[in-house]
Amino acid sequence: MYRGFNVKNITFNGNYIDIGLHQQKQYKTIIDKTLDSFILDSGNLDGSKMQSDWFPTIDADIFVSHSHKNMDLALSFAGWLKDRFGLSTFIDSSVWGYSNDLLKKIDDKYCTRITDGLYDYEKLKASSSHVHMMLASALTMMINKAECLFFLNTPSSLSVDNIKQKTMSPWIYFELTTSRFIRKPIPERRIQKVITEAYAIIKKAELNIEYTVDFSDFITLGADELKAWSNGIGIKGIETLDKLYELHPLH
Secondary structure, X not given: OOEEEEEEOOOOOOOHHHHHHHHHXXXXXXXXXOHHHHEOOOOOEOHHHHHHHHOOOOOOOEEEEOOHHHHHHHHHHHHHHHHXXXXXXXXXXXXXXXXXXXXXHHHHHHOEOOOOOOEOHXXXXXXXXXXXXXXHHHHHHHHHHOOEEEEEEOOOOOEEEOOEEEEOOHHHHHHHHHHHHOOOOOOHHHHHHHHHHHHHHHHHOOOOOOEEOOOOOEEEEOHHHHHHHHOXXXXXXXXXXXXXXXXXXXX
């Protein structure tokens, strides 16, 4: 991940949500795998294979973090990015939305008591820990792999307590915190651009538990900023992000 953007006060008209839905459906083709394919000869489950199959790392330019209450907005935003710039977007719920499905499969098969068929509490704690660790690892890899993280800042995702912004979502807190500490490599094309520009200059002579979140590394984007980014774009693809970086340079 190279840059993070704090997106506020945006709305979309038209069929962008359909474009976003189509893109996310392409990421869900392997979710229907059964647990039997993950069982080793020892009878244990292959956790590495489960993670790679259920929570795969996908090639995407943008990672979108959002509240589950803003799913339609996230899909519309993804559709707009695809339609306007040709950028591929990974919406985080495409991963964590299926963690409960995987957990239910594991719990039904491995966490019920023989005596009465009810769930065993201790086994449920263990299965939850494993699935949530897989999910956290998958999200970390996706954030690291995407070039940018766009956070949809809405009243559903954050609340304001005096000056501090807080979230009650552990996953939003996890994603935003992770984005602060993972490496931030400069894209190769940006390096080449800087080298080229420098050379040209020489020649002439970016449960209700509250978590405080930190946006000091993020650039805030609103409708006006997105419009400014969109204006004058004559190409589509990853290079369109360069204009966004130029409009909002690192300080």
